[in-house]
Amino acid sequence: MIPSPAVQPGPDHEQRAKIIKALAHPSRLLMVEALADGPRCVCELRDLVGADLSTVSKHLAVLKNAGIVVDERRGTQIYYHLAAPCVLDFFACIERLCRVPTATVRPFPLARVQRAPR
Numbered sequence: 001m002i003p004s005p006a007v008q009p010g011p012d013h014e015q016r017a018k019i020i021k022a023l024a025h026p027s028r029l030l031m032v033e034a035l036a037d038g039p040r041c042v043c044e045l046r047d048l049v050g051a052d053l054s055t056v057s058k059h060l061a062v063l064k065n066a067g068i069v070v071d072e073r074r075g076t077q078i079y080y081h082l083a084a085p086c087v088l089d090f091f092a093c094i095e096r097l098c099r100v101p102t103a104t105v106r107p108f109p110l111a112r113v114q115r116a117p118r
Helices: 011-023 026-035 042-049 053-065 087-099
Strands: 069-074 077-082
Touching: 011 026, 011 053, 011 087, 026 042, 026 053, 026 069, 026 077, 026 087, 042 053, 042 077, 053 069, 053 077
Parallel strands: none
Antiparallel strands: 069 077
């Protein structure tokens, strides 16, 4: 059998990994879910997460650098909102996976897998 050539990750893979890594923390997931209902000020997100302002700001910076949220200054407050509400579709997919016992998960037939248009 002839080995297939190694495929190197490209820039798209790096950006996708950055976004997935930005979501890979319970506090950040909680904040993104809260932002699905509309903009929130940092103080609201701090109270929601139950962490100090510095920690919440660092989490928000990670989400902002990944392009998931954007901020807006309103007077003395900074409000965040989702820049990519489509991330909620990803959450819905994850939620479906969480509800299925792992032992019953069956692979999708390749013919049924549809790629999103680029």
